[in-house]
Amino acid sequence: MENDLTPKDMAYAQAALSHDLSSRSAAVADFALDGTLLSANDEFLQLMQYDEAEVLGRHESMFLWPEDRDDPQYRALWGLLRAGQIIQREFRRISRSGQEVWLQASYNPVLLDDGRVASIRKIATDITAKKRRAANHESILAAISRSTAMMEFAMDGTIIAANANFASLLGYDVDELLGRNHREFVAAEIVDSPAYGAFWNRLRAGEFVQAEFPRLARCGRTIWLQASYNPVVDATTGRPTKIVKIATDITERMQQSAEANRLALLDPLTGISNRRGFDLALAAALDDFRKGAEPISLILLDVDHFKPFNDIYGHQIGDRCLRQVANAVEWSVRRAESLVARYGGEEFAVLLPNTTRHEAGRIAEAARAAVQGLGIDHPGNAGWGTVTASFGYVTFEAGRNGRFHTATELVTAADRALYTAKRLGRNHVADAVEPRSNDPFAVFQILPGDDTFGPEPESAAARQIKRSATI
Missing domain, CATH: 3.30.450.20 (PAS domain)
Known part of the structure; x- marks a missing residue:
């Protein structure tokens, strides 16, 4: 398209563009086809920090950064404008003070009646603050993304x-x-x-x-x-x-937290669960018991005459004995849902969810035999001569043992059965529930207030039950 205009054509185009530019909020500037500035409103001049006399007749490239001015894309931009194309996008410019200015701008070719391009009108808004915020956000996101x-x-x-x-x-x-x-x-x-x-x-x-x-x-x-x-x-x-x-x-x-929690629930001497771990497991098992129909069993055992053993051999040998007892009991139980715990001192507990009375009895007898089978000399254990343990167990069956409702009641019943095993001469297993059973593992019935055999030294379970009652 031929764009050479006569002075008459230029006067016509300028007349077509004449209006009060200062009344507009946008920055507006008009350029000749060679990029020379013809006019600019106050908003444009203030934005670029120039007086009108300083910019009229000069090329638009004065507002560009050197690297942008020499970019072939800038020359291509003016080629498209002279061809009559409208260009709209964001542009980076530089003010008189050397500050970066970002414009959302539209370059609009102004056409004569015959379709020739007479001049280029640029209408722009300042988006510098928006670009800076976006750049800041991008920097923050980049920093976040790196870390x-x-x-x-x-x-x-x-x-x-x-x-x-x-x-x-x-x-x-x-x-x-x-x-x-x-x-x-x-x-x-x-x-x-x-x-x-x-x-x-x-x-x-x-x-x-x-x-x-x-x-x-x-x-x-x-x-x-x-x-x-x-x-x-x-x-x-x-x-x-x-x-x-x-x-x-x-x-x-x-x-690390899980490991710390695990260690907090272990007895440091024997490596099995400690009292806190047992209490948590018992509470969870009883909750499941109340919701379901499966029985729950508990075994309490106490190493027979352990104080004389310590007196004879000393506490280091006594500690080794307790570790051996713990290992023997764990080996005897071997049930996925079970928990073997050191209840206190020389007393141990075995929690057996989903375990019937007969199964609990067999497990208790196997553990009793395993402890005796260790063959650890114990001259203070009269009648046996080796380390033995007494066992008491109890089973709650859903819908049957209505008077057992709490962990304390379960432990109390197992503890009373343990007393019975001791009264029978120690190294025995006693069942706290079934009366006069022919089952060889159910050797005695425990009833509240049954003191047939006289007083017995308190076990750890009994001491804890008393403490709980006073809270």
């Missing part, structure tokens, strides 16, 4: 973005994660729970969620994340459009 794991989800849980940190945590490359769903990295029992559905409903409602989460890495390895799920809301509709997850790996801390 934390980030992932983005569609509202159905599909992964649409992930940084290298997150991919590394899960043991994947970034490309392997894209398109997969959040649920693939969550244990099946969690995904199938109502809580998981509620979790995503909260996110879809725009609610921020932060907590510690277990997740599945490659090969099913469990990792723990301290994570926040942040719904990103559309400014127009107010509806969440995606979820941004920011997470840090806390697996080591959680493992």
Whole structure:
């Protein structure tokens, strides 16, 4: 297209463009086809920090950074404008003071009646503050991304973005994660729970969620994340459009905490559960017992005449004896749901969920025989000559033992059976429930207030029962 204009044509174009530019809020400037500034309103002059006389007749490139001025794309821009194309986008410019200015601008060719381009009008708004905020946000996100794991989800849980940190945590490359769903990295029992559905409903409602989460890495390895799920809301509709997850790996801390909790529940001498671990397990087992129909059994055992053993051999040998007894009892029980615990001093407890009376009796007898079978010399254990233990056990059966309701009542019954085993001459097993049974393991019935054999030194269980009653 031929764009050489006569002075008459230029006067016509200028007349067509004449209006009060200073009344407009946008920055407006008019350029000849060679890029020479023809006019500018006050907003444009103030934005670029020039007086009108300083810019009229000069080329627009005076407002460009040197690297942008020499860019072939800038020359191509003016070629498109002279060809009549409208150009709209963001432009970086430089003010008189050397400050960076960002414009959201439109370059609009002004046409004559015959279709030729007479001049170029530039209409711009200052978006410098917006660009700086965006750049600041991007810097913050980049810093976060360098130090934390980030992932983005569609509202159905599909992964649409992930940084290298997150991919590394899960043991994947970034490309392997894209398109997969959040649920693939969550244990099946969690995904199938109502809580998981509620979790995503909260996110879809725009609610921020932060907590510690277990997740599945490659090969099913469990990792723990301290994570926040942040719904990103559309400014127009107010509806969440995606979820941004920011997470840090806390697996080591959680493992250390789990190990500390485990050690806190172990007896340091024998390596089996301590009293606190037993109490927690008993409470949980009784809760399951009340909900279901399976019986629950408890065995209490006490090493016979252990004080004389310590007096004869000393506490170091006594400690070794207790460890051997604990190992023998554990070996005898061998049930997945059972718990063997050091109840106190030389007294031990065996918790047996889902165990009938006859099974509990057989286990108690096997443990008694195992302790005696250790063959540890004990001159102070009259009548036996080796280390032995007395056993008492009790079984609660759903719907039968209505008077047993609490952990204290279960322990009390087992403890009274233990007294009976001692009164029978020690190294015996006594059942606290069944009266006059022909079963060889149910040798005696214990009833409240039964003192047939006179007083007996208190066991650890009995002492704890008394303390509980006074709280």
